Amino acid sequence: MPKTTGQKLLFGLLMSCFMVLAMELYNTGLRHGGLTNAGMLEALGELPLMLLICFLTSTLVGDPLASRLAARLAVPREWPLAAVLARSCMTVCVMCPAMSLWATLLFQRPGLELIPAWLQTVVKNFPMAFFWQIFFCGPLVRKIFRLLVPAAAPAREPTPEPQAD
Numbered sequence: 311m312p313k314t315t316g317q318k319l320l321f322g323l324l325m326s327c328f329m330v331l332a333m334e335l336y337n338t339g340l341r342h343g344g345l346t347n348a349g350m351l352e353a354l355g356e357l358p359l360m361l362l363i364c365f366l367t368s369t370l371v372g373d374p375l376a377s378r379l380a381a382r383l384a385v386p387r388e389w390p391l392a393a394v395l396a397r398s399c400m401t402v403c404v405m406c407p408a409m410s411l412w413a414t415l416l417f418q419r420p421g422l423e424l425i426p427a428w429l430q431t432v433v434k435n436f437p438m439a440f441f442w443q444i445f446f447c448g449p450l451v452r453k454i455f456r457l458l459v460p461a462a463a464p465a466r467e468p469t470p471e472p473q474a475d
Contacts, residue, residue: 311455311462321455322373326365328447329405329439334360336438337413356417363412368405376400398448399440406439407432 312321334353339345379400385392410431414420420427456463 311452312459313462317455317459317462318373319369320458321451322369323365324451324454325447326361326368328451329443330357330361330364332442332447333409333435333439337417337435340434341417359416360409360413364405364409367408367412368401372401372405372408376404379403394448394452395444398443402436402440402443406436410435 312318331353334356335345335350338349338353338356342349376397377400380393380397383396383400385396407428411428413435414424414428414431418427418431
């Protein structure tokens with residue numbers, strides 16, 4: 311989808327915004343035993359810092375690593391969606407542990423219990439991050455991106471005309 315550096319930055323910013331918003335709401339709800347209006351305000355307060363961290367982490371480390379990992383998978387060329395899903399899965403596999411580490415350090419202050427606290431955070435966050443990315447965030451961001459950058463939309467093959475007998 312994104313081809314130029316500017317398009318890649320825009321796509322990354324959109325993806326970071328929607329992923330961080332959902333994960334902040336999710337984790338705030340977990341911390342407080344459910345999501346409340348006050349919890350939503352708390353999550354929105356944490357959003358700018360986590361958005362910056364997510365965007366930088368994904369741009370500098372996450373996206374390049376996820377791209378290399380996805381390229382190593384055997385993806386059938388006849389099914390273009392497979393490449394999108396492979397890339398999305400690898401992005402979650404890289405970014406969820408990375409962002410869980412940042413969240414553990416910033417919000418839990420685990421001290422010597424860093425490794426177990428981080429692993430527990432990854433286990434709590436991975437299912438939400440995976441399903442949010444695959445079924446909601448990824449398709450939504452790709453649609454918004456295509457609306458903002460029409461030139462990046464994939465070219466559609468012409469449908470064959472029905473032949474008259």
